[in-house]
Amino acid sequence: MSTDKISTMREAIKKFVHNNELVFLGGFGNGIAFSAAHEIIRQDLKSLTVCKCGGGILFDQLIGAGVVDQIITSHCWNPHGPQPAWNLKRAMEEGIPNNLIYNEQSLFMINMSFYAGYMGVPFMPIRSIVGTDIFDNPKEVGLKAAKVECPFTGEEICVVPAINPDVGIIQVQRADIEGNAQMWGLIGDTKFGINACKRIIVAAEEIVDKAVIMESPERTIVSSNKVDAVVHEPWGGHPGYMQGYYYTDLEYRFNYAKETKEIRDWNKWLEKWITGVNDRQEYLNILGEDKLRKLKAKNLIQGAVNYGY
Amino acid sequence: MVIEEENYCKEYTGFEMMLVSACRQIRHDDVVFNAFHWPFLVVHMAKLLRFxxxxxxxxxGLSQNEVPKPDKMPYSIVDPVLVPNSVFVGDSIDALSILQRGEITLAFLSTSIIDKYGNGNTTVIGPYKKPIYRLPGGGGAxxxxxxxxxxxxLLDDHSKYRFVEKLDFITDPGYLNGYDSRIKAGYPLNSGPEAIITPLCIMRFDPFTKEAYLDALHPNATIEQVKEETGWNLKIADEVRDIKPPTMREIEICRKTMKxxxxxxxxxxxxxxxxxxx
Known part of the structure; x- marks a missing residue:
């Protein structure tokens, strides 16, 4: 059996992401899976539920394109300014382009739900959401949290259920062709979220030899036994950043708010950056070489250690 | 010797006063949870000014105890510039567990709407099912x-619309329904809102009822003005303290941070x- 899982983003999404599924997208600032989300939009998938600790403008785009029915997240806004996520607002306030369920989470709650999924247990206890309206809203998504008695101390504690997405996609610094994926810098919810998933697509800035992975194996956040597809996708996290590769495109993200405030402007934006291009390379062509040069990270190589034994 | 009054700034905005006033609440041995937006600016100022x-x-999932790098101010709590200046980097669960273990002594938060028991709402204005205005959601708040x-x-706008008797949605738990309701809900004994800082004043919480009252005034604000701009019948401390204006040094760091x-x-x-x- 071949261990080479290299694929294009188009093939990987087509094969592993289906209508009506629960999808995890990785990245908290570092390595946000923008390229994958754009391909999901191009393939016009329907009725997805997407989950991620902070939705940001990534979820805003999925909402505006009409591919999601439900978001499971703790926060969805454009952090630059900060300014509203206009597609989220349109969906929640006016049902445009469709009625959206915002499954309200707190940051700890969703992280612990991923952690329960990661650990293969049905729930995890947390101390933070009792007495808030996050605890049981929206009602239509059913039981989101519960209070149980600790069998050891008798103390009452809140528990949140495991989340095990059907499929997850992450954008990482590097991976080998088998799918051993390494990420460094800020991880956020990415490691536990992706390992809770049933199917996994890894998109990487660079494809490296397995020997490179084995030089610092503690950087691996998901290993090959779980991974279904590996996509070589440089700049796949733009307009977010990838530590050691490129910085956040602050200008682009800031302007996004004004360019999507009105629905007709959003439609133009969608066509220009997502539906009007075939793949990431064409997207990068629009962005232009000057911009990429400006965003490219400077080298800061540090932290070699002795693994001797 | 310079007379102390001369070191105070004469012209400043209420927003600047709010940031400076917040900065003064930090103690040298605090372990601070550094949240996005205004809190981030306050902590940044504190590192440049005092600690x-x-x-x-x-x-x-990141911890630091180093002065910020001078070349670039982080645009947010996820800026990659933070990473090589940190003593710990892990997952979000690591940071949130520090909080859950009770090791965070101080945190600042901004919110959209607040009530008299110090609960915050950053979820929705109007009916939950039919919002007039959808807000981002609470994140880690x-x-x-x-x-x-x-x-x-930290409330940047002291007005009736932001300070209300009752919230449409509780995103962030303050003292819930007041009195001992927060403790009964299971939150730690030594936790809960200590103050609300606005461009006009500092409010603190009654130790028994847990209702916010006017404790101290920023220069140029009056008791009447604060009462007028607060959406509930605000109680006033027996002796309302006067807060000193920003020093020249405080305002210099504040403006640099804002810029x-x-x-x-x-x-x-x-x-x-x-x-x-x-």
Whole structure:
């Protein structure tokens, strides 16, 4: 059996992401899976539920394109300014382009739900959401949290259920062709979220030899036994950043708010950056070489250690 | 010797006063949860002004106790510039567990709407099912409000619309329904809101009822004005303290921080920045 899982983003999404599924997208600032989300939009998938600790403008785009029915997240806004996520607002306030369920989470709650999924247990206890309206809203998504008695101390504690997405996609610094994926810098919810998933697509800035992975194996956040597809996708996290590769495109993200405030402007934006291009390379062509040069990270190589034994 | 009064700044905005006043609440040995937006600016100022080695934790899973790098102010709590300046980087669960273990002594938070028991709403204005205005959701603020020893709210606009009797939605737990309701809900004994800082004043909480009252006034604000701009019948301390204006040094650091923030695409209203050098 071949261990080479290299694929294009188009093939990987087509094969592993289906209508009506629960999808995890990785990245908290570092390595946000923008390229994958754009391909999901191009393939016009329907009725997805997407989950991620902070939705940001990534979820805003999925909402505006009409591919999601439900978001499971703790926060969805454009952090630059900060300014509203206009597609989220349109969906929640006016049902445009469709009625959206915002499954309200707190940051700890969703992280612990991923952690329960990661650990293969049905729930995890947390101390933070009792007495808030996050605890049981929206009602239509059913039981989101519960209070149980600790069998050891008798103390009452809140528990949140495991989340095990059907499929997850992450954008990482590097991976080998088998799918051993390494990420460094800020991880956020990415490691536990992706390992809770049933199917996994890894998109990487660079494809490296397995020997490179084995030089610092503690950087691996998901290993090959779980991974279904590996996509070589440089700049796949733009307009977010990838530590050691490129910085956040602050200008682009800031302007996004004004360019999507009105629905007709959003439609133009969608066509220009997502539906009007075939793949990431064409997207990068629009962005232009000057911009990429400006965003490219400077080298800061540090932290070699002795693994001797 | 210079007379102390001469070191005070004469012209400053209420927003600047709010940031400076917040900064003064930090103690040298605090372990601070550094949250996005105004809290981030306050902690940044504190590191430049007073405590370069202040220990700070961010929700993405990072801890620091080093002075910020001078070349670039982080645009947010996830800026990659933070990483090579940190003592710990892990997962969000690591940072949130520090909070849950009770190790965070102080946190600042901003919120959209606040009630008299110090609960915050950043979810929705109007009926939940049919919102007039959808807001982002709480992010980590729910647990920061729930689990930090001392919580200080920063409200940049002191008005009736932001200070209400009852919230449409509780995103962040303050004292819930007042009295002992927060403790009964299971939150730690030594936790909960300590103050609300606004451009006009500092409110603190009655130890028994847990209702916010006017404790201290910023210069140029009056008791009548604060009462008028608060959406519930605000109680007033027997002796309302007067807060000293920003010192020249405080205002210098405050304005530098604001300027750097604008360069990193923070939006600050013109009335807050009228004394910034162009």
């Amino acid at each position: 370069p080695n202040l220990f700070t934790v961010m929700e993405v 729910t647990e920061i409000a729930g689990l930090a020893n001392r919580l200080i709210w 750097d923030a604008i360069d990193q695409y923070y939006i600050l209203k013109p009335e807050w920045t009228k004394y910034l050098e162009k």
